[in-house]
Amino acid sequence: MNNVGDFFAQYGSLLAQGTWDSVLMTLGATLFAYLLGIPIGVAVVVTDKDGLHPNPAVNMVLGWIVNIGRSIPFIILLVAIIPFTRLIVGTSLGIKGALVPLVIASAPFVGRMVEQSLKEVDPSLVEAAQSFGASNWQIIYKVLLKESLPSLIRGVAITCIAVFGYTAMAGTVGAGGLGDIAIRYGYQRYQTDIMIATIIISIVLVQLIQSSGDFAARKLDKRNR
Helix, strand or coil: CHHHHHHHHHHHHHHHHHHHHHHHHHHHHHHHHHHHHHHHHHHHHHCCCCCCCCCHHHHHHHHHHHHHHHHCCHHHHHHHCHHHHHHHHCCCCHHHHHHHHHHHHHHHHHHHHHHHHHHCCCHHHHHHHHHCCCCHHHHHHHHHHHHCHHHHHHHHHHHHHHHHHHHHHHHHHCCCHHHHHHHHHHHCCCCHHHHHHHHHHHHHHHHHHHHHHHHHHHHHCHHHC
16 A cells, blocks of 8 residues: 555656547547538538438548548658648647647548538438528538437547547657656656556546546437426
């Protein structure tokens, strides 16, 4: 017990700061990724051959953008766009430097998640809305997005977990967070206790994110009422 107390006395503040940095990067990147990803996902569904406004050319371009964005490994993207990151936020280090590649890597993933959620909506609901004279924008907002909300919430949880994993890789270029701590202390200094602590904290955070997403999705799911 004394060893545990000594460990937290020495490294508690370091781990707390790393945890906060990882959470901040995860939530910030997820927020911006959804601001970009939701319009992309909606546009892919709307311009599909069975969508509200079919447009094969636009649909193909959007599909290629999403697929290319998802094809680039994050660690490669992280290094490749360092000049662009510096241009946007003025630095490639720390939380600010990590947000740009995190958002660019996550937005296509979010777009595909949103697309899949919207396609789960019963087509008869869309047809019913059209029969009542609803506009495309009303159908998107009041039918597609509203009816797919539980699935979208689950998608948010999945995205948060994926982004959290990306933040660990961002630690390799000085982005901070638990990944940076694990590399600097656990790997480079051979401090196994630090490595174990970062793993335990990561597991707890992932479980909290997933459990929160599942709880919110169940509450919003009409089938559970």
